[in-house]
Amino acid sequence: MIKQFVKGRVYVFIDAENLFYSQRTLGWRISYEKLIHYFKHECGKETKCFVYTGRDESNSGQTKFLDMLEINGYIVRTRVVKKIKDHKGGYKWKNNLDMELAFEMDDVKDKYDTAVLMSGDNVLS
Template identity: 30%
Template sequence: MKNNKKSKASVYIDGSNMFYTQKHLGWTIDWKKTATLLKKKFNVLEIRYYTGIKNQDDKMKKYLSYLRRLNIKTITKPLKIIQDQSGRTIYKSNCDIEIAVDILLDTNNFDVLVLFSGDSDFVYLIKTLQKQFQKQIHVFSSRRTISWEIKLSANKFWFLEDLGKEIKRR
């Protein structure tokens, strides 16, 4: 990632989407390395990580504490518990609205939105930020989990597979 002039960027991470993306990748993202990489490219104003959390999930609480030590702001909400038709329990995070609202509230502070998600639910937000606010949108996702709508909408998209040497947790 080369850079001539660093643009002000706010980074938003869809934790649930990245959880499944990492499962597809077969490796874990090192957020410390990722933050370092982003700071080489942009003047990073803030990094925010959104996720749902189960009650009494000590492993997740420890993970979120680790992120906070990296100066990544964590935004959480209780996981929604749903029973499917077969009676199987499904946990849903659904932080898309929180992410979108916070991005809109933050719009005047950044030139570039860096979004870690391949979720097509963000396409309308992306188009609005580009058209109404003249923002650049950079999306980070994997080849297998990025939606085609996001690829068509973002100003730039980065495949995590291509950045593995720089951001993979060892």
């Protein structure tokens, strides 16, 4: 289905953190194993898939997830999440990889003909 929209070398950039929260809100579950196989089948074996997400080193489930991504051929970009106090006295976790994703898209623009951006964040739209 995506073949009609892409040409040449395809790079897929995935904002995994925002995509995670969007899929949770919608009740969806993305199979990252199937996703990379889909892109490589539809767009060619040379397709590269980059994943950007925060990393909580104390979260063993997340470590397993990141390992699975690498085993399946994703190029994983992470940043350790920061605990930030909010105005209500609680805490929220923040990593802000949006800019890194955008900068890398620009840095490697000569290496791809088509970029696919997946995110649940309207800032990147």
